[in-house]
Amino acid sequence: ATIVAASTTWGLFLLVLMLGYGLVQVPLNIYNHSRTAYMLAHTQFKLAQIFNEKINVEERLDSLVDDVTKFCMEIKTDGPLRRYLEQIVKIVPEQYMNRIKLTIDDFDNNRIAIANRFTDSETEIQLIKLHERLKKYIHVHHRVQVLWRRTINEAFYLEDILNNEKHRNHEFIKQNPHPPSWLRQKLFDRHPKLEWYAYCLIRPWALRLLGVILGIISILVIWSEMTFFSTKPVLSIFAQCVNAARNHYSYFTIEVFCCLSIAYLCLCAYYTIFRIRVLDYFYLSLYHLTDENSLIFAATFLCRLTAPLSYNFLGMIHLDQAITNKTDREETIFTLTMGHLTAIPIVSIGFNFYFPMLIFLLSIGTYFRLGSRCLHVCGFEQFFDDDDVSSEYVDDGKDLMNRERRSYGEGDALSNTTTAAQRLDRRRVLEEKYGIKSASAMATNNYYRPNTVNSETRPLLASAGEASMNSSPKMTMSDPVDNKTNNLNALRADVAETTNVLKVTVEKLVDRGDRLDVLNARAEDLNSSSYYFHGSARRIQRTMKWRNYKITIFIVVIVLIVIGVIILIALHPWKK
DSSP: HHHHHHHHHHHHHHHHHHHHHHHHHHHHHHHHHHHHHHHHHHHHHHHHHHHHHHHHHHHHHHHHHHHHHHHHHHTTTTTTTHHHHHHHTTTGGGGGHHHHHHHHHHTTSOOOOOOOOOOHHHHHHHHHHHHHHHHHHHHHHHHHHHHHHHHHHHHHHHHHHHTTTTOOOOOOOOSSSOHHHHHHHHHHOOHHHHIIIIIIIIHHHHHHHHHHHHHHHHHHHHHHHHTTTOTTOOOHHHHHHHHHHTTTTTTTHHHHHHHHHHHHHHHHHHHHHHHHEEEEEEEEOSSSSSOHEEEEEHHHHHHHHHHHHHHHHHHHOOHHHHHHHHSSSSSOHHHHHHSOSSSSSSSSIIIHHHHGGGHHHHHHHHHTTTTHHHHHTTTOOOOTTTOOHHHHHHHHHHHHHHHHHHHHHTOOOTTSOOOOHHHHHHHHHHHTEEEEETTHHHHOOSSSSSSSOOOOOHHHHHHHHHHHHHSOOOOOOOOOOHHHHHHHHHHHHHHHHHHHHHHHHHHHHHHHHHHHHHHHHHHHHHHHHHHHHHHHHHHHHHHHHHHHHHHHHHHHHHHHHHHHHHHHHHGGGGGG
């Protein structure tokens, strides 16, 4: 009983954390989907982030393929480790196979060879680690590509809706380069007006209405969670509904009400689980792309929350004798089987009663996005409407959409693997705009990098050398005097041309000197004005910070007052 009580208490702690996020985020997310402009900006922000992640993953994968190439040049064809290397080569993506094939061909033709710096046992260990990392990053690369295609389709879908909301002819005009789904083609292909009314009129209002209804239900759940321990008077809204149905002997109403209520609680709690992401260690993805560790971790969470969710709901509707202290009512099958949480006194008396009140504080923090703001301060970029960095990410997302739209008809969409030049350009943009340095994959994933010529460039260099040898003019016997005369005339012409260039350059330098004096004067004026601007900006910043502090203090005071009132109502100190 003690182990069950301790386990259920830990599950109740997790449940409160999950509900504190889900009860606010579920209705808020549904309501935000009715704001097409907001969702498009958010999707473009995510698009820029996914593209950055895609670049990082491809850089790491490229460095791992380089390591495979080095081993292909080291391990001999008749070596004992060659068959292990061939197994690694089989899982290399197709876009990288050309590089490895060229290296293997050069090795077979004895054109290149690298001396093995390690023993066979050390090489085997390195091959095992390389195989493990290669499988991991191939999986991550596939997942990022699928997420990229899904996000770019969502961005085009929202852009179409936003553009068509302004049309007065009430006809939906598609500008999405990607084909729509089969169901959408079947329903709206011949009815553009029906499509406009469905997506531009009915959809926003339906989402707003659903978001408001779920928001009201979340407020009722939060209030009932904060007051379910008060039995006289009964303050829990859910307990009042169950008692009213019991008085009218409407047991079917009780069943329907309880099923819908616990279904909404499960939706909010499990929604939080599916939203959790801890870097690449825990991440639930669509299209069967979740790794086994994340699946096991999520399954553990789901099993852990089942019993605490049932205990919490029974207490909220006053069907648990440990809360109501009424022995004249029959126990539920769940409490008869699982028992009560009375094995640990401190848990049964205080924790299970008052800890669910923390849901209110967590909901307030979720609504004001305190967690996202903390992550933003720590360097993890989050989407905010009034943030300059978010605006730059949104602009990057717009550029990526334009590139995708231009390249879709050419068959060179960005969903394919980017080239080394594209990755280098993107890395330069990230360093200039956001100060994001290059990933350390090239240093951490490579075991060594000897100064050898790449096998891809070697045939090109060889062919270029042969072409230059064949295209060079042949030496012919001519008169030495004529050759000297021609050389002198060419030299004089070059000297005259150089003299003219120098004269023009000197004139430009004189003009530039005059302009530099003017620029220095303007720079001094700008320096003085920037000093005053910096001072005024600091004053405005202090004013805005104090205003935010006042709002936070006001919210904390209101929360403490509400908690104090609830505790006073529950304890009845005036009756003592």
